[in-house]
Amino acid sequence: MLEELLAARLDRGAPETLAHQLYGAIRAGILDASLRPGQRLPSSRQLALEVGLGRNTVIEAYARLTDEGYLVSRVGAGSFVAATLPEQLLQAAPAPRARRRSASPGLSRRAQAILDEVAIEEGGAFAPCVPDVTAFPFALWQRLIARAWRQLRAGDLRYAGPGGLPKLRAAIAAHVQLARQVRCTPEQVVIVNGAQHGLDLCARLLADGGERVWMEDPGYPGVRRVFYASELQVQPIRLDSEGMAPRAADWETPPRLIYITPSHQFPTGVVMSLRRRRALLEAAARHDCWIIEDDYDGEFRFSGRPLASLQGIDAGQRVIYVGTFSKSLFPGLRLAYLVLPEPVAERFARAAAQLGFEGRQVTQHALADFISEGHFAAHIRRMRLVYQQRRDLLQQVWEKELGTLAPLSGGDTGMHLIAALPAGLDEQVAVRARAAGLVAQPLASLYLGRARQGGIVLGYGAVHENDIARHARALARIVKAVLKSG
């Protein structure tokens, strides 16, 4: 097999980079015809997993081979050994910096890494990360927007000051203190255009290219994309039942950033234990790392012991708390926030404003009113009951159909849970589910390192009460059939 051939030719002790070695190994395979013209190569993601290399390493090797004419890349289809190799390639080593010959230049390597990252599936019942937007009180919202326009001052049409509208920063500070025990002043709150934008700012304003960021594995592909765009080195860190579990060896090369979802790990649903939180804060202080706490659905907690935010127990001023209105109100709003440690908040907000300019003050006025007049808390309370009812229905039907065959976990919070499956079967379930118009995101697809745990992610947020039993039964039957045939 190709993977074995390549693995045999890589030497981690050699002075050449692994990307260069991989490039050489594939090139040698093409020149000695063990790789045939037209042959399809594995995706960079797949090869990285198989050979145990970083994704960027494979992308770099593929890009160079493509630049030099050994590979051709077809959009949506992958990379292939070139059908006809230019004569001179077979006679001599190619010029080291051969330029691309295409009609227009290509996208960057980081763009390619963004496009290659796995997609969260959508367009069917149980798609993950989809809140129910039909329940949003949009008539009320529209009245608040109209009122903000009526009360308009000319300054509202200009760029916003650093950090966003003071009134909204204050409303958010009050909310997160009460709801999530985040300790902050309004000056520590920075309004952003969605959580991805906030993470993007963290990646660039807190880290430089080539620096290391740790992520729980499995994790959210969208966040990995943000880190690729900033050329950070994404290092997957294993999870256990208490949350992210770095080994002593991991700390020998400490990261600049640690990205975690402690309230409801995405996708496993693990809640980080208090002991682990304390240990992580202590180690981060010792190694001088920033911790990014993404609390993407922490507002929807149904059961289990509630834990305060990690930010709330940090004495070292190194936690950045990320909250969003995408799940609690609606995704298209594009408003989220960061809570920065006091010593850097002002400079961070200023750099963010200078990098991207801010505005949308009318919408920010409306949101501030929505929060401070109590509508936000009321909507959260209402939706918490809706989601809890959907989760309970899904659990009842699932357990009735499958007993203990594909046990559920991770449902104390949020709008998804996990059904465990033997490793290797989750992809089969996903394929059959898709054919039935359902979504069963395989857990294996969300790992960056080698997948350890089999299962599927069941997003129930946007599946109506009247439909959930029917869809759950259909998916449970698919699971049963795959388990039987596997």
Place this chain on the structure above:
Amino acid sequence: MLEELLAARLDRGAPETLAHQLYGAIRAGILDASLRPGQRLPSSRQLALEVGLGRNTVIEAYARLTDEGYLVSRVGAGSFVAATLPEQLLQAAPAPRARRRSASPGLSRRAQAILDEVAIEEGGAFAPCVPDVTAFPFALWQRLIARAWRQLRAGDLRYAGPGGLPKLRAAIAAHVQLARQVRCTPEQVVIVNGAQHGLDLCARLLADGGERVWMEDPGYPGVRRVFYASELQVQPIRLDSEGMAPRAADWETPPRLIYITPSHQFPTGVVMSLRRRRALLEAAARHDCWIIEDDYDGEFRFSGRPLASLQGIDAGQRVIYVGTFSKSLFPGLRLAYLVLPEPVAERFARAAAQLGFEGRQVTQHALADFISEGHFAAHIRRMRLVYQQRRDLLQQVWEKELGTLAPLSGGDTGMHLIAALPAGLDEQVAVRARAAGLVAQPLASLYLGRARQGGIVLGYGAVHENDIARHARALARIVKAVLKSG
């Protein structure tokens, strides 16, 4: 002088990086006491200019010296030689990778470069880049927003598809074809959150860290910030009366991206000649570069021969056209657009959506209606007359007061022009203007390389007709006084 001392110690032929050499030179100066404890160092910007180094080089050297305790940095005040140097620093070379000791980790080097970049002045008459938002028909706009909310479909609350709302992409494609002779289909239009966001996407999806980007010099500091954030190497290219004028030697190390403002160069107002446009397109094709055409105020052309967009005469599919509604409608709207070459448009739009997620579809509906119902064209026509009247008034008063002492140029388009001054005097004018509540952005502040041309930028967009003569007279008198004393 420090600058001379340092320049003498730098050797561009040496194998060490210039940042490392600069670090060594400053460190040696501290250790041999030619730099005294507590002494303030020049800003990274100033030192880079004086010694002829890239800004990032100086930032890197300062950051390392600060990390290692030789310098201390005070927010807003700059960098100083540490008052007391730790004993061991005087005895031995510091450990090569000493960690920072601060209570929380610092911002990244790129954040520091963003913060160190010059600010465009604001808060007074003649501040550049400020459109008049008081003339915006916001009652009409509010009706369109309210209508979009009434016609809401649930999908409008979710993330938008790649590229933005199809209806808005189509309206923009029709507009730019007519108004700017941009050739495109709606599928080539990508909606972004302001021009800075669009440029940010270009920097990351079209180039990788360390690649070179050319910019006209002088140029817009906000764009430089975007490129620093993506760790591109910003290379200033000289301007002449026909626009960006790269030398043959510049083409020996061709860039990945070329950023230009051909319709109305910022800040000089030079319009790129057709001959220069053709030459640049031809050279870019030969060297396989992307060209980013920023048409930030091209809609407001009053006089001179109108030229089509560069995109419209590009046969090589390598121009990305950037348009914005910040100047033509209002900055706080945060909507702008890119027009991508057809071969990469789909993948670019997909990568952009995956990186940042998009939404705000209700606002996009309203803007599409505003354009397609003719309100946009009407507003442009109205504002063109307003701005032209303000420009004419400013010119009349200025020439009456100053004759040919500080000649105006660059006013055929847009909402600012340039008053030429002898080099070195523009900073003095700026200081006195500020004391009088006026803004006179010095041209020297906008150069990245060594400044060549003295002058001040006069933004007249937001200065009302009734005030312009009074403010222009006040500023002209300051100029006269400085010219007399200089």
